[in-house]
Structure formats: structure tokens, C-alpha cells
Amino acid sequence: MNSAREPRIAIVGAGLGGLTCARVLQRHGRSVTVFEREASADARPQGGTLDLHADTGQAALCSAGLLDRFHALARPEGDEWRVLDFATAAATAAPVAQQGPSTADPRPEIDRGQLRGLLLDSLTEGTVRWDRTVSAVTPLADGTCRLLLGDGTAEDFDLVVGADGAWSRVRPALSHAAPGYTGVTFVETGFDHCDTRHPDLARLVGNGSMLVKGAGRSLVAQRNSNGHIRAYIALRVPEDWHVAAGIDLDDQQAVRTYLLRMFDGWDESLRYILRSSDNGFISRPLFVLPAPHTWEHVPGVTLLGDAAHLMPPVGLGANLAMLDGSDLAHALVTGSSVDDAVRAYESIMLPRSIEAATGSAQGLDHLVPATAP
Template sequence: MSNTSAHPPADRSGHLPGPGDGRPPRIAIAGGGLGGLVCARVLERHGLPVTVLERESSPTARTQGGSLDIHPESGQEALRACGLFEQFSALARPEGQEYRLLDRTGAMVQHLVPEDGAEPRPEIDRGRLRDLLLGSLAAGTVRWGAAVETVTPLGGGTSRVTLADGRTEDFDLVIGADGAWSRVRAAVTGVQPWYTGVTFVESYVEDCDRRHPDLARLVGPGSLMAKEGGQALFAQRNGDGRIRVYAAFRAPEDWHAGLDLTDPGAVREYLLARYADWDESLLALVRSGDGGYISRPLHALPVPHTWESVPGLTLLGDAAHLMPPLGVGANLAMQDGLELARALVTEASLEDAVRAYERVMLPRAAETAAACAEGLAHLLPPTGETALHFPEMPGMRTV
């Protein structure tokens, strides 16, 4: 493999030739999440081969989380560029945009629905959206069970990827789309996320309409948030008939010391005690959980998280700008994937493409991450104040 990062201009079909030998560049995307898959799909639509290295053993190796609202200017634009917008629209749930904001007594503070004429932000389960993107890729694009362990720059823009099983392969561009604990980031900035002081504990209620009609009516067709000071309960409709529930609170990262997180009964009793003065209608979200609980401590990267462009390497999504989950992360990752792919099929070289992408992505990410950090502080005040601060929701009106 040649050790030069200068590439001839793309040909008329959008194909960037490889470094000096007439072949397409070898591009690897570490991570098969939404941002990485959007990038791969757009590259393939323009005739550029790509390899997605995914550490999971199969598409069904683990649950993919809850429901996402997909924004017009970012996630929806990415799906249009992928040629998947119609399929997405058939799967999405416009009714899922409704939001109910309550206090700890169960009293409604705000009941929000989209404003007339507002651009829709329909909900879709993350797993269904991922499956849609996976199904659009060429056979063999995603290598399952290929966990990236390290990335080593070799000079001239070439990097060696070492997998967890010891296999190695060289690429002309490695894109880190491998999430919060990105292994690719170590070769770009080496920065690690920090704990925000907030933990989410996730559970779910199956077949809620039939088994728990009172909860179904409480949550409605979209999402519910109840809060008081530094604690909150979130409930979110999913398209498979379940309601996903999150208990959110400020606590040390080792808050569960002495608590067996694999014992659902013990975790349930802990949460019920923590929220003991909340209304029973809300505690039912905790009491009715099916299966176990998952602790999800919220981590974030510094704001801003920036770097000098590194030949042959770049980052997108949480690997680049991990921030509190206030409804923008998945959309930003998809926008990153689209814009990076567009740069790769329009710029004259890989290096030019990465620089053009990072010039736009990094300041946007810094601005959004700062807003999310501020939003988390208002949502769950670290001082324990009891005033109700709910997030602003553009395009929504009170009913």
C-alpha cells in the first residue's frame, strides 16, 4: 500500500481513485450505529466501496434502545440522501411526537403537540431504523464480530486497524463511528468522556395497552416526563407495544455500590424508596417493569472537543461529540455521516474531504454540546432546587 495521502480528483462517477495505483481508496468505518451506516450507504450509492467493522456478533446481538424523533434538517435529510425516506415514513409514528410534562404529584404541567404547520419530527424505534439502513447496504459491507481494538497511523495517511482477535488490516481512511468509548478516538485526540453526575436506570413495560391500560393512558401515544429537583421519570412509547421507562437522578458514579444490579427486585425496591414521595400513578411505571434494569451513567466529552486534522483518520457521532441525550445525538450522528460521505465523493482527495467535513462538524458539535450541557443542568439541577425547569421544545404547542 502506498504511503501518500494525496489523491487525484474524483472521476465523473464520483469515484476517488486510490493513492497512486488507480484503485478506490480503502475506507473503514468502525461501528455499525446510525451515523456509520448512513455514511456507508451514501458512499455505496456513489460507487465507493466501504467496510464497516462492527464489534457485535450479529444484528440481533443486543437490544438497540428506545424511540428516536428524526429531525427534518439532519436525520430526515440523511435518510433522503440514502434513498430510504419513503421506507422510513412508512415505519415512523407521527403520533409519537406528543409530550406530557408532569410534576411528582402526577399533575399535568404541560401537554404538548406539534404546532400546526410545523415540520414533523416523527418517532421511530432505533432498532427498526438501524435495520432499514443495514438492509440497504451491499452484502458483506458489514463485518460482524470485528471489534476494533487499536488504530495505528503508519504515515502518509495510511492506518493499521488491529481487531480484538489479533487480525490486522490497513486502510487509507478510518472513520471512528464507534460511540462513547471509541477506540479510533485514541489515535485522534486520546480524550476520554467524563461522568456528568447523572445516571439513567432503564426498564420497560411490555404490551402496555392490554396489560397496564392505566399506564398506557398516562403516557399517551408519545412520551412523558415527570420531575422534581434532581430526579425525573421518563416514559416513552415504542412501536413494539412496550413503554420504555427511565429513572433519572443525580448521584455518584458508584451509586449502586452494595446493590446487585442483576437482581430486578432489589433495584426496583431501591428506586421505589428513592421516589417514595412521588404519586402512585408514577411509581406504577417502576412497579410494572418487566425483566431487568440497566444502569446508564451519562458521560460527555469536553466542550469543545476539537483536534487538528489527522491524515487518514476522523470521527463522527458520539465518538466525536458525546453529549447528554437530549434528543439530538442520533440526528447529529446521521448528519455527520451524510456530510462526511458527501465530502468524500466531491473533494479532490481524502485529506481535503476530511478537512472540509471537520470544518463544519466541529463548531456545530461544540455549539450543540454546550446547549445540551446547559439543558441537562436545567432539567436535573445539581443544586437540588425544586423549581420546575422543562426543556424548550420548538415547534410544539400546549393543548
């Protein structure tokens, strides 16, 4: 990019997409600042395991020069799915369907926290400004953008990139769209030291993921690193399901009792997930942005990842966010101006996200069918 001075670039959000963008920019000698509202890298758990696809997540890591380090951490054996019957599942039962790791299209698994740590460690010290909440952004008449911070201060940049997820504070500068509830809630729980403390469940799950589907409810369990299994109880329920049921989500025993009733008639080896989890239950209603979600180009600001195309968590979101970050960084490095670079990036990202949104919606319907499969 030819410019009398180096462009001032701010990324809002230190998630996988924003960090990938920052890493690729720095790898090409460009300056960038990442604003993150969390107090530190360890402020909260980062979620479960991800499978990285060759043409998206892995391609982005290759552009970032981190693919070898990724493979050193990843679990190729984790790319395995087992589908069980809800009425007959048992530790010795054969699965209804099973898919092992693909040699043609390998998708190694990695814990989200490990992947985020890999990206953070690759950045120049001080790149991420922790504990810096962004309240809004304001595009300016000269094509730049003003970043308004929670402490009342403001900073101007040639480009502000909204990588701040579902409830983005940057998105309103481009779009009035707001996430809507999908009708599906994941209730998350977990098991520690599963091979020694929960061996029957460990055998059910195998090396990767286990899926059991019923009418309007499913169970998903996934191996993470260090012997941890993360489980999701997927329900087609109103967003305020616990209110209608008269349940306080802080009352873990009440949640457990309710879920056991919801899965009455399921094999006891599966109800074990509800009865014996080590971790508490966390209700996570799933939201999506309207599809297609597009906007008229505005100089000085753009979006990537969930801020641009929030989708159900069926294996596409993190991969697309990382590819978005890599594509935007490359456009900024090679473009003749910031505005031309952003236009080029949006012309690729927006059509791609429309197609992915359709596929992910279908994936959620497959994962949690409304009627018995």
C-alpha cells in the same frame, strides 16, 4: 474524487452514523467496509425511540435515498410530550404542559432498532463484517491508516472512520480526551403490551413521551412500537450510587425497593413505574466528552457521532451522528482527495458539535433539575 484507484475506506462501528455514511458512499458507487464487534445485527437490543429532525436525521436519510421508507415505519403521533406534576399526577389529571406533533417542524419517532435495520437492509451484502473487534488504529507516514483487529491481524486503509461510540478505539489516534460522568444516571425499565396490561400508564404517557420532574430525580416514559413503553428513572447520583447504597444491581427487588424510597411522596400512578415494570432495571450512567472536543487533523483517520462528540441523550446525538455520516460521505464523493475531503468535513462537523454540546448540556439540566422545578 479523482484517484488512480478507488480509496480504501473502513468504518468502525455499525451504528446509525457509520451505516448512514456507508449507505451514502455506496449510493454513489463507492466501496466501503464496516467493522462491527457485535456478532450479528440481532446480538443485542438497540435501545428506545428516536425523534428524527428535518435538518439533521431526516436530511441524512434523504441523502441516503431512504426517507420514504423511513416515513413508512415512523410514528408521527409519537412526537408528543406531556409534563405531569409529581405530586398530583393521575390517569385522569390534566398535564402541567403538553406539546403535540408539530406541523411546522415534524419530528416523527422511530425505534432505534427499526432505523438501524432500515440502514442495514440498504447496504450491499457483506458490507458489514460482524464479530470483528478493532483494538486500535495507527496512522502511517504515507497518510494511510492501519487497522489493528482483535484477532491480531491488521489491514491498511486510505481512511479509517471512527463511528464506534462513547468508548471509541479509534479516538486515541486523534485525541487524548476521555468521557467523564455527568452526575446523572438513567435507570431503564420497560412495560410490554401496555394498552392491555398497563392501561392507566398508557393513558399517562399518551402517544409519545411523558416527563415528571422533581429535585434531582425525574421520570421519563416513552412509547415505542408494538405497544411497548420504555421508562427511564433519571437520578442525580454518584456513578457508584448502588455501591454506596449497598445494592447489588443483579438483585432486582433490592433495586426496586431503593427506587421506591427515592420517589417517596410521588403520586402512586407514577410509582407504578417503579413497582410494576415487566422488564428488569438497567443502570446507565451518562457520560460526555469534554466540550469543546476538537483535534488537530491527522491524515487517514477521522471521527463521527458519539466517538467525536459524546453528549447527553436529549434528542441530538443520533440525529447529529447521521448528519455527520452523510456529510463525510458527500465530502469523500466530491473532494479532490481523501485528505481534502476529511478536512472539509471536519471544518463543518467540529463547530457544529461544539454548539450542540452546549445545548445538550442545558437540555440535561432541564430534564433532571438539581432543585425542585
